[in-house]
Amino acid sequence: MKDPDSEAQLPLPCIAPESGAQIIPLPARPKNLAKQWLSKTATDEVRAKPIAKRSKSKNLWYALYLPQLRELDPAQQKKYLDQLAGHMQSVSSTVSFHPQALICEIRSSLKYFSGIDVIHKNLQKLIEKQLQQWNLAGDIFYAASPTVSGSLLLARSGNNILVYRQENLRSALGQLSTDVLDLNKEQRRRLLNMGIRHLRDIWRLPSDGLRKRFGSNFVNQLNMALGKAAEPTHNYIPPPAFVASYDLPYEIENLDRLLPIADELLAQLCDFLRRRDLSTSSLVLSLFHEKRDSTEINIGLRMASRSQQHLTLLLETHFDRLSIPAPVVAIKIEVKKFDAFFAKSDSLLKDEASGSASYSDSNLNQFMEQLQARLGENHVKSVNSTTQHCPEHASLQLDYKENPNRGGRAAISTEVSANPRPLWLLQEPKQLNINKGRLFYRKPITIVSGPERIETHWWSGIDVCRDYYVAREHSGSRLWIYREKSGQRNWFLHGFFA
Amino acid sequence: MTTIQNHSDTQLPYQNQYPSTQADAFHGAGSSDIDELIQGNPKLWRGCDMAGQSMHGRSTGFTQLDAILPGRGWPEKGLMEIITPHWGMGELQLLIPLMRSIVEQGKWILWISPPYLLYAPALVQAGINTDQVLVVKLDTSCKDALWSMEKALQTENCGLVLAWQNWLPTKVLRRLQLAAETGDTLGVLFKHHDSEHSPSPIRLKIQDSYSENAGFNESEVTVIKARGNFRSLSANINLYQQA
Known part of the structure; x- marks a missing residue:
């Protein structure tokens, strides 16, 4: 069976013909097709065998075992291994995760680094430095062999062995104690009772018996170590990062041309996101100027998106109100936050879509983003009524963003007083004049209904004690006026019924 | 062209049923079916009294106002101007039933820089869900306010856009009208002064009333212009039904 990883490990396409042992060249002439075909395959099979063997053993896995990680909790271990894998990528394109260990393929980079010693020294330097940073013990165990599990077992034994050829793997592994295997207590006890101390003792036992007594995992583990079974790897995938920049050939002052x-x-960016199946909700566009700090535009999205049209629209809106201090010489886009991409699914029934669901949030979100991009974050407000008794505090204008689960806040209520309330409230109550014994605003005022007494906020020092009336002005508008119950007993206009 | 087509369409099936003259059927004398057919067609304009107009508008909630508006109510989309000498003369009361129906549709209401604080308890009292109300702050520049208005009118999620702008050039008004038509949205402009040549399809005015009578409850609303009307009409409406 062909190793599924072998393709991933071939960075250079020139090696491809070598690995393609299965490719049967087409007959040059159509004459005697069947005969030729037969003979070709026959000769190929003969030839293919040693090649296949070579291609099997082409991998050389370098294992790095860090027993000091064992004491840490799994999340921390994963974080550390992730970072170390990043370092290991400097020597190999394939890094695989294992418990407290990292294993990378180095055969393909042997020539570049001119020998395994250089690779090892490079890695050791990097990793010891990193471990020192984390205040962890600096001892690392390493080994290299043609199989992943083999290298791991060798590294675990702490002997730092290098096995180049697969033929020597069996004897090298045989010397190891059975402690290196991943076994549970019961299996360990059973091995001990059987008098098995080293792996070579296991080699001598029949495999079906072993399978019966220790389970197939145990046998598979050994087979994998010997290169007899396929080995899955958990490859390190570097976290996504996107930075794209462009140096302008000449300075641009007009943002429209940018x-x-x-x-x-x-x-x-959108192409990148599509390929990684991601979307973004936050990105930064930097405009660089000569001899000045760069201008940064933060583009935040309410709903993660990867639509180029939408992003362009937002950018356009930002550009509209942007003034740059100097001509732009370069431009850079960097993604700050990646999000998983969720495709919108259509409803099964057509009728459903045409109902109120079509005024979905996504459309509104796009509009709101645009609005906030243009007007500024705190210019768009939502209106909420609260349970406060005091008229000034009964209505709350929140930033639209502050209220993501709309209507879900305790302070916001839908219960309001049964008494009339005006649609418009004055920011500051306006004192009313009394002219010839009549209240006067723009025109004389007549009281229609009232009073409604509101007494509250005595605890805050600003005592509210008012009698509210509904009044009508001679022009026809309805006013909400009050008279203070204490102090000057002045009349104030507080709102319009509009 | 279409008008004529519609006439013949509506009349043909009934010719046998009602052997009276065409003129009789046209005036709907004694046949409510025909009335319904004729009035149900928004493209059909009849140059007779307003009371007989078709019902394709959204009811204003005030029967007297419905009676003088073409289409028996607010239009579904477009631009309206409401002119008042001061802010707070009942112009919002006029729109409360409309706002309620828009919120029920699941659409949003955007208030662009209203002159005073919008008071949420009053909205709740009027039965308007405040979750679907958004306010753009007062200190927004005129340019930005107009930009937001145009964008909001183009967005289908917004059902009603209210803006307070006193003086706008014809070009801008036309542009807003166009935006409202693309977004199927109703835009309302509140102004202090009437401009005679405004292209908005509907212009209303709430009059100053100088009645000395303390029990006076009605405001005079004049339809200065409405696409479909050929003369200005006015009605006395009790705007403060709840208050």
């Missing part, structure tokens, strides 16, 4: 270039970068 837009097509930014659009080009956004196209790259």
Whole structure:
């Protein structure tokens, strides 16, 4: 069976013909097709065998075992291993995760680094430095062999062995104590009772018996170590990062002319996101100037998106109100936050979509983003009524963003007083004049209904004690006025019924 | 062209049923079916009294106002101007039933820089869900306010956009009207002064009333212009039904 990883480990395409032992060349002439075909395959099979063997043993796995990670909790271990894997990527394109160990393929980079010693020294330097940073013990165990599990077992034994050839693997592994195997207590006890101390003792036992007594996992583990079974690897995938920049051939002062270039970068970004199946909710566009600090535009999205059209629209809106201190010489886009991409699924029934569901939030979100991009974050408000008794505090204007689960807040209520309340409230109550014994605003005022007494906020020092009336002005508008119950007993206008 | 087509369409099936003259059927004398057919067609304009107009508008909630508006109610989309000498003369009361129906549709109401604080308890009392109300702050520049208005009118999620702008050039008004038509949205502009040549399809005015009578409850609303009307009409409406 062909190793599924072998393709991933071939960075250079020139090696491809060598690995393609299965490829049967087409007959040169159509004559005697069947005969030729037969003979070809026959000869190929003969030839293929040693090649296949070579391609099997082409991998050389370098294992790094860090027993000091054992004491840490799994999340921390994963974090450390992730970082170390990042370092290991400097020597190999394939890094695989194992418990407290990292294993990388180094055969393909042997020539580049001119020998395994250099690779080892490079890695050791990097990893010891990193371990020192984390205040962990600096001892590392390493080994290299043609199989992943083999290298891991060798590294665990702490002997730091290098086995180049698969033929020597069996004897090398045989010397190891059975402690290196991943066994539970019961299996360990059973091995001990059987008098098995080293792996070579296991080699001598029949495999079906072993399978019966220790389970197939145990046998598979050994087979994998010997290269007899396929070995799955948990490859390290570096976290996504996107930075794209463009140096302008000449300085641009007009942002409109910058837009097509930014659009080009956004196209790259969206392409990247599509390939990684991601979307973004926060990105930064930097405009660089000569001898000045760069201008940064933060683009935040309410709902993660990867639509180029949407991003361009937002950028355009930002550009509209942006003034740059100097001409732009370069432009850069960097993604701050990646999000998983969720495709919108259509409803099964057509009728459903045409109902109120079509005024879905996504459309509104796009509109709100645009609005906030243009007007500024705190210019768009939602209106909420609260349980406060005091008229000034009964209505709350919150930033639209502050209230993501709309209507779900305890302080916001839908219960209001049964008494009339005006649609418009004055920011500051306005004192009313009394002219010839009549209240006067723009025109004389007549009281329609009232009073409604509101007494509250005595605890805050600003005592509210008012009698509210509904009044009508001669022009026809309804006013909400009050008279203070204490102090000057002045009349104030507080709102319009509009 | 279409008008004529509609006439013949509506009349043909009934010719046998009602052997009276065409003029009789046209005036709907004694046949409510025909009335319904004729009035149900928004493209059909009849140059007779307003009371006989078709019902394709959204009811204003005030029967007297419905009677003088073409289509017996607010239009589904477009731009309206409401002119008042001061802010707070009942112009919002006029729109409360409309706002309620828009919120029930699941659409949003955007208030662009209202002159005073919008008071949430009053909205709740009027039966308007405040979750679907958004306010753009007062200190927004005129340019930004107009930009937001245009964008909001183009967005289908917004059902009603209210803005307070006293003086706008014809070009801007036309542009807003166009935006409202693309977004199927109703835009309302509140102003202090009437401009005679405004292209908005509907212009209403709430009059100053100088009645000395303390029990006076009605405001005079004049339809200065409405697409479909050929003369200005006014009605006395009790705007403060709840208050």
